[in-house]
Amino acid sequence: MRRRLLVGCTLVAAVATAGSLYFSEIVGLVPCELCWYQRILIYPLIVILGVAAYETRSEVWRTALPLSVLGIGVSAYHTVLQLTPTAQCSLGIGCGAIQWEGLGLFTIPRLALLAFVLVSAGLVVLAVIDRRDES
Numbered sequence: 853m854r855r856r857l858l859v860g861c862t863l864v865a866a867v868a869t870a871g872s873l874y875f876s877e878i879v880g881l882v883p884c885e886l887c888w889y890q891r892i893l894i895y896p897l898i899v900i901l902g903v904a905a906y907e908t909r910s911e912v913w914r915t916a917l918p919l920s921v922l923g924i925g926v927s928a929y930h931t932v933l934q935l936t937p938t939a940q941c942s943l944g945i946g947c948g949a950i951q952w953e954g955l956g957l958f959t960i961p962r963l964a965l966l967a968f969v970l971v972s973a974g975l976v977v978l979a980v981i982d983r984r985d986e987s
Contacts, residue, residue: 853981854908854910854978854981855905855908857974857975857977857978857981858901858904858905858908858909858910858912858974858978859905860974861897861901861905861916861970861971861974861975861978862897862898862901862902862905864967864970864971864974865894865897865898865901865967865971866898867967868894868963868964868967869891869894869895869898871963872887872890872891872894872960872964875960881960886926886929886930886933886961887930887960887961887964889926890923890926890927890930890961890964890968893919893920893922893923893926893968894923894964894967894968896919897916897919897920897971900912900915900916900919901916901971904916910978910981910982911982912975912978913975913976913978913979913982914979916971916975917972917975917976917979920968920971920972920975921968921972923964923967923968923971924965924968924969924972927961927962927964927965927968928965930961930964930965931959931961931962931965934959934961
Protein backbone atom coordinates (compact mmCIF):
# COMPACT_ATOMS: atom_id res chain seq x y z
CA MET A 853 0.00 0.00 0.00
CA ARG A 854 2.79 2.43 0.92
CA ARG A 855 4.75 1.82 -2.21
CA ARG A 856 1.63 2.21 -4.36
CA LEU A 857 0.87 5.55 -2.74
CA LEU A 858 4.43 6.73 -3.28
CA VAL A 859 4.45 5.57 -6.89
CA GLY A 860 1.10 7.27 -7.49
CA CYS A 861 2.32 10.55 -6.01
CA THR A 862 5.51 10.30 -8.07
CA LEU A 863 3.50 9.74 -11.25
CA VAL A 864 1.30 12.76 -10.54
CA ALA A 865 4.39 14.93 -10.01
CA ALA A 866 5.97 13.54 -13.18
CA VAL A 867 2.87 14.22 -15.28
CA ALA A 868 2.66 17.76 -13.88
CA THR A 869 6.31 18.34 -14.71
CA ALA A 870 5.93 16.92 -18.21
CA GLY A 871 2.87 19.11 -18.71
CA SER A 872 4.67 22.26 -17.63
CA LEU A 873 7.57 21.48 -19.95
CA TYR A 874 5.15 20.70 -22.79
CA PHE A 875 3.40 24.05 -22.41
CA SER A 876 6.64 26.02 -22.32
CA GLU A 877 8.95 24.09 -24.65
CA ILE A 878 6.58 22.66 -27.26
CA VAL A 879 3.55 24.97 -27.24
CA GLY A 880 5.77 27.99 -26.61
CA LEU A 881 3.86 29.56 -23.71
CA VAL A 882 6.02 31.79 -21.54
CA PRO A 883 5.59 30.93 -17.84
CA CYS A 884 4.68 33.80 -15.55
CA GLU A 885 6.41 34.28 -12.21
CA LEU A 886 3.82 32.30 -10.26
CA CYS A 887 4.21 29.45 -12.76
CA TRP A 888 7.92 29.40 -11.97
CA TYR A 889 7.21 29.12 -8.24
CA GLN A 890 4.88 26.21 -8.91
CA ARG A 891 7.58 24.53 -10.98
CA ILE A 892 10.12 25.07 -8.21
CA LEU A 893 7.78 23.21 -5.85
CA ILE A 894 6.75 20.31 -8.14
CA TYR A 895 10.06 19.42 -9.83
CA PRO A 896 11.90 18.22 -6.70
CA LEU A 897 8.91 16.11 -5.69
CA ILE A 898 9.66 13.72 -8.56
CA VAL A 899 13.08 12.93 -7.14
CA ILE A 900 12.05 12.96 -3.48
CA LEU A 901 9.01 10.76 -4.02
CA GLY A 902 10.69 8.57 -6.64
CA VAL A 903 13.57 7.67 -4.34
CA ALA A 904 11.14 7.10 -1.47
CA ALA A 905 9.03 4.82 -3.67
CA TYR A 906 12.10 2.85 -4.70
CA GLU A 907 13.20 2.46 -1.08
CA THR A 908 9.64 2.24 0.33
CA ARG A 909 10.33 5.07 2.79
CA SER A 910 6.93 6.17 4.04
CA GLU A 911 8.36 8.86 6.34
CA VAL A 912 9.07 10.94 3.23
CA TRP A 913 5.73 12.66 3.84
CA ARG A 914 7.56 14.85 6.38
CA THR A 915 9.70 16.29 3.59
CA ALA A 916 7.30 16.23 0.65
CA LEU A 917 4.08 17.40 2.30
CA PRO A 918 5.32 20.93 3.04
CA LEU A 919 6.33 21.35 -0.61
CA SER A 920 2.99 20.14 -1.92
CA VAL A 921 0.94 22.18 0.57
CA LEU A 922 2.92 25.29 -0.34
CA GLY A 923 2.23 24.42 -3.98
CA ILE A 924 -1.49 24.31 -3.20
CA GLY A 925 -1.22 27.83 -1.79
CA VAL A 926 0.62 29.25 -4.80
CA SER A 927 -1.64 27.48 -7.30
CA ALA A 928 -4.80 28.54 -5.46
CA TYR A 929 -3.60 32.16 -5.40
CA HIS A 930 -2.80 31.96 -9.10
CA THR A 931 -6.26 30.52 -9.81
CA VAL A 932 -7.90 33.34 -7.83
CA LEU A 933 -5.97 35.87 -9.91
CA GLN A 934 -7.37 34.29 -13.06
CA LEU A 935 -10.93 34.25 -11.71
CA THR A 936 -10.82 37.86 -10.48
CA PRO A 937 -10.22 40.22 -13.40
CA THR A 938 -9.60 43.19 -11.11
CA ALA A 939 -6.97 41.40 -9.00
CA GLN A 940 -3.41 42.53 -9.51
CA CYS A 941 -0.44 40.22 -9.38
CA SER A 942 2.35 41.89 -7.48
CA LEU A 943 4.83 39.26 -8.64
CA GLY A 944 4.84 39.99 -12.33
CA ILE A 945 2.87 40.95 -15.38
CA GLY A 946 0.54 38.36 -16.83
CA CYS A 947 -0.11 36.15 -13.79
CA GLY A 948 -3.85 36.65 -14.23
CA ALA A 949 -3.81 35.95 -17.96
CA ILE A 950 -5.27 32.67 -19.20
CA GLN A 951 -2.85 31.36 -21.82
CA TRP A 952 -4.48 27.95 -22.25
CA GLU A 953 -7.90 26.52 -21.41
CA GLY A 954 -8.95 22.91 -21.76
CA LEU A 955 -12.53 21.68 -21.77
CA GLY A 956 -13.66 25.16 -20.79
CA LEU A 957 -12.63 24.43 -17.21
CA PHE A 958 -8.95 23.71 -16.88
CA THR A 959 -6.21 26.31 -17.00
CA ILE A 960 -2.54 25.71 -16.29
CA PRO A 961 -2.75 26.92 -12.65
CA ARG A 962 -5.85 24.78 -12.08
CA LEU A 963 -4.01 21.73 -13.40
CA ALA A 964 -1.12 22.53 -11.08
CA LEU A 965 -3.57 22.92 -8.20
CA LEU A 966 -5.09 19.54 -9.01
CA ALA A 967 -1.62 17.94 -9.07
CA PHE A 968 -0.62 19.46 -5.73
CA VAL A 969 -3.95 18.42 -4.14
CA LEU A 970 -3.55 14.84 -5.39
CA VAL A 971 0.05 14.61 -4.14
CA SER A 972 -0.91 16.15 -0.79
CA ALA A 973 -3.86 13.78 -0.38
CA GLY A 974 -1.63 10.79 -1.07
CA LEU A 975 0.95 12.04 1.41
CA VAL A 976 -1.68 12.64 4.09
CA VAL A 977 -2.92 9.07 3.67
CA LEU A 978 0.69 7.92 3.92
CA ALA A 979 1.17 9.97 7.09
CA VAL A 980 -1.96 8.47 8.65
CA ILE A 981 -0.75 4.96 7.84
CA ASP A 982 2.71 5.80 9.16
CA ARG A 983 1.33 7.27 12.41
CA ARG A 984 -1.08 4.37 12.88
CA ASP A 985 1.74 1.85 12.57
CA GLU A 986 3.87 3.78 15.08
CA SER A 987 1.15 3.42 17.72
